[in-house]
Amino acid sequence: MTLQVDDLRVCYRTLMGEVRALDGVSFTVADGEIMGVVGESGCGKSTLGKSLVRLDNRMKHVGGTVTVDGEPLPIADDRAMNRFRFTSVSIIPQYAMSALNPTRRIGRLVADLLDAHGMSYAATRPELVRRLALVGLPETVLDSYPIELSGGMKQRVVLVLSTLRDPALLVADEVTSALDVSTQRAVAQTLVEFRDRGYVRGMLVVTHDISLVYQIADTIMVMYAGRLAEKAPSDVVVTEPLHPYTQLLIGALPEVGARFSERRLTGIPGRPPGLRNPPQGCRFRARCPLAFDKCAEQPPFVEVAENHQVACWKAGS
Amino acid sequence: MRRYFGRKLAIYALTFVVAVTLNWIIPRFMPGDPVLRMLTRTSVSNPEAIAPMRAYYENVFGLDVPLWKQYVNYWVELFQGNLGVSVWLFPAPVADVILHAVPYTLALLLPSILLSWWAGNKVGALAARSTWLDNTALPVSYALTATPYMWLGILLAWGLGIVAGVFPVAGGYSFELRPDWSWVFVGSLALHWFLPFLSLFLVAFGGWAIGMRNLIIYELEADYASYLAALGAPRRLIRRYAFRNALLPQITGLALQLGVLVSGALVTEIVFAYPGLGHLILQAIQNQDFFLLQGAFLFIVIGVLVANFVIDIVYVLVDPRTRTGMQGAA
Numbered sequence: 001m002t003l004q005v006d007d008l009r010v011c012y013r014t015l016m017g018e019v020r021a022l023d024g025v026s027f028t029v030a031d032g033e034i035m036g037v038v039g040e041s042g043c044g045k046s047t048l049g050k051s052l053v054r055l056d057n058r059m060k061h062v063g064g065t066v067t068v069d070g071e072p073l074p075i076a077d078d079r080a081m082n083r084f085r086f087t088s089v090s091i092i093p094q095y096a097m098s099a100l101n102p103t104r105r106i107g108r109l110v111a112d113l114l115d116a117h118g119m120s121y122a123a124t125r126p127e128l129v130r131r132l133a134l135v136g137l138p139e140t141v142l143d144s145y146p147i148e149l150s151g152g153m154k155q156r157v158v159l160v161l162s163t164l165r166d167p168a169l170l171v172a173d174e175v176t177s178a179l180d181v182s183t184q185r186a187v188a189q190t191l192v193e194f195r196d197r198g199y200v201r202g203m204l205v206v207t208h209d210i211s212l213v214y215q216i217a218d219t220i221m222v223m224y225a226g227r228l229a230e231k232a233p234s235d236v237v238v239t240e241p242l243h244p245y246t247q248l249l250i251g252a253l254p255e256v257g258a259r260f261s262e263r264r265l266t267g268i269p270g271r272p273p274g275l276r277n278p279p280q281g282c283r284f285r286a287r288c289p290l291a292f293d294k295c296a297e298q299p300p301f302v303e304v305a306e307n308h309q310v311a312c313w314k315a316g317s
Numbered sequence: 318m319r320r321y322f323g324r325k326l327a328i329y330a331l332t333f334v335v336a337v338t339l340n341w342i343i344p345r346f347m348p349g350d351p352v353l354r355m356l357t358r359t360s361v362s363n364p365e366a367i368a369p370m371r372a373y374y375e376n377v378f379g380l381d382v383p384l385w386k387q388y389v390n391y392w393v394e395l396f397q398g399n400l401g402v403s404v405w406l407f408p409a410p411v412a413d414v415i416l417h418a419v420p421y422t423l424a425l426l427l428p429s430i431l432l433s434w435w436a437g438n439k440v441g442a443l444a445a446r447s448t449w450l451d452n453t454a455l456p457v458s459y460a461l462t463a464t465p466y467m468w469l470g471i472l473l474a475w476g477l478g479i480v481a482g483v484f485p486v487a488g489g490y491s492f493e494l495r496p497d498w499s500w501v502f503v504g505s506l507a508l509h510w511f512l513p514f515l516s517l518f519l520v521a522f523g524g525w526a527i528g529m530r531n532l533i534i535y536e537l538e539a540d541y542a543s544y545l546a547a548l549g550a551p552r553r554l555i556r557r558y559a560f561r562n563a564l565l566p567q568i569t570g571l572a573l574q575l576g577v578l579v580s581g582a583l584v585t586e587i588v589f590a591y592p593g594l595g596h597l598i599l600q601a602i603q604n605q606d607f608f609l610l611q612g613a614f615l616f617i618v619i620g621v622l623v624a625n626f627v628i629d630i631v632y633v634l635v636d637p638r639t640r641t642g643m644q645g646a647a
């Protein structure tokens with residue numbers, strides 16, 4: 001088992017109080033598994049991804065544990081986490097386009113980073129060049145400044161850099177969102193290839209685009225308002241979703257062959273609730289077409305079939 | 318790159334021509350007649366003597382030819398390093414008068430600008446990571462930059478000069494001395510130099526320190542800093558990057574400061590009666606010496622243009638982002 005997350009709770013400290021962006025999340029990612037994390041914008045996907053690698057200074061670990069290969073991660077301790085970052089857990093951040101220092105040549109940046117980790121750039125360089133070639137980048141990008149590369153190229157540099165030390169877990173946050181459709185495919189395929197080659201063992205692919213993650217993920221986990229709504233193998237989520245939220249997300253997808261525009265725009269009526277004062281009970285209640293009395297209580301996240309967990313009173317039994 | 322600098326150079330040349338032309342036009346439309354001034358100074362009472370004297374002075378100042386010829390002559394003389402004759406210090410050539418004042422201005426401004434830049438950046442960078450320093454140095458810096466310069470200068474002159482009596486408050490050296498290279502004279506120079514220097518240093522220092530602190534804090538929040546931290550980079554490396562990147566705008570700022578350096582610190586030189594270019598400009602205005610004024614302004618224009626050209630080059634060297642913009646590559 002690669003990753004185990006248990007009742008993880010993380011909040012943002014703001015002037016107006018705490019935003020409980022992650023409110024009791026538990027799941028596991030097996031060795032070699034690619035898990036897609038989906039949900040509308042603001043559901044806490046990025047918060048989950050960041051929590052596993054680095055809490056920024058506005059984030060606070062409220063509770064819960066994370067273990068990687070059986071070893072607990074000290075996620076609340078920024079310094080102690082440094083031992084695990086890059087080697088054990090790594091991330092392609094949502095802002096990958098601006099993740100590279102604009103005034104440093106990429107090769108120099110990598111050299112500085114490896115040096116800080118006590119590694120030799122000269123010794124690592126051949127492998128680095130091999131991996132760059134794998135994602136279709138020439139060796140010369142190492143002599144370039146980030147501004148000299150296109151967005152897609154920067155994205156791939158970040159992918160190679162983040163996985164350079166073969167981490168057990170990679171969080172890829174919206175890696176395809178800023179790219180055009182054909183590049184999206186290529187990047188998604190590269191993620192699979194990196195997993196197949198063992199450059200990363202487990203992967204969390206965070207995206208708001210189910211149709212993309214469906215092509216590469218083994219499992220899909222649906223988040224809603226800081227909690228898990230549903231988790232199942234990709235096929236099951238797409239063909240037999242049980243949670244009303246998942247059903248609406250899938251329903252909002254363009255069907256194969258159908259014109260994109262009309263259906264995409266409708267989406268799901270309403271928006272996810274704010275997390276400063278989240279509603280009691282099922283958080284989807286205000287938008288749920290099936291809501292009934294019992295939904296005033298919070299539904300537990302339970303296994304309803306093998307490898308299929310749902311948090312909805314209507315889905316169980 | 319070649320084309321970029323070629324274009325820049327053309328722009329600078331054009332600016333230079335326009336500036337020189339304006340510089341030639343403006344004094345000619347200013348109130349006051351320098352020849353009349355010379356005549357009243359000599360206080361000739363005999364009206365018959367006035368006409369030949371007027372002709373003589375107009376010849377000396379080059380005013381006895383048509384306007385277009387004056388303009389052409391002005392350019393010709395300019396390239397021969399001849400800026401005309403001063404009215405105020407008649408018959409000293411303007412170029413000599415200016416060259417005499419320049420060392421004072423440079424000795425005052427170069428050290429104060431460079432040292433305040435260096436010290437301000439150091440303290441600002443330290444304040445960005447030390448709460449203690451941030452709580453002490455920052456308010457002091459804000460107070461320093463917010464103080465009207467005139468007020469600070471007078472306060473220093475009064476406190477350290479008049480009350481404490483440590484430093485002289487006026488002049489470039491003691492009036493009892495003749496300029497030479499003796500220890501006594503150099504010591505006197507240094508003593509007279511200190512207060513104007515200190516006042517300039519203090520005011521600029523506060524600005525640089527605040528700027529650096531804010532820039533570093535901004536850089537530390539940039540995406541590349543978070544990404545490095547997420548890759549387990551030690552804080553040392555992230556700070557180093559942040560410092561280097563924060564330094565770029567400060568370098569531009571420094572270059573701009575050096576660009577206006579030649580204009581002298583007008584207010585400083587007035588407060589401390591320091592014999593630099595600023596002082597000269599004031600005297601030129603008071604004495605309606607428009608040849609001297611012209612010369613001084615020309616000197617300033619050239620200085621600003623040269624400095625700006627240097628900034629362009631320096632910036633291309635230090636910041637890769639400007640380089641790609643120039644080539645038009647994506």
Ligand SMILES: Nc1ncnc2c1ncn2[C@@H]1O[C@H](COP(=O)(O)OP(=O)(O)O)[C@@H](O)[C@H]1O
Pocket residue numbers: 012013014019021039040041042043044045046047048058274275
């Ligand atoms: N820096 C922050 N300060 C306060 N609230 C934040 C911050 N970042 C995110 N949030 C809130 O946390 C919730 C989850 O955000 P995020 O994890 O970015 O969502 P997603 O990645 O799914 O779009 C949102 O409600 C958002 O408003």
Ligand code: SF4
Pocket residue numbers: 243244245282283284285286288289290291292295299311312313314315
């Ligand atoms: S628990 Fe109730 S409100 Fe929530 S999704 Fe299920 S039916 Fe809808």
Ligand SMILES: [Mg+2]
Pocket residue numbers: 045046047094174
């Ligand atoms: Mg996000």
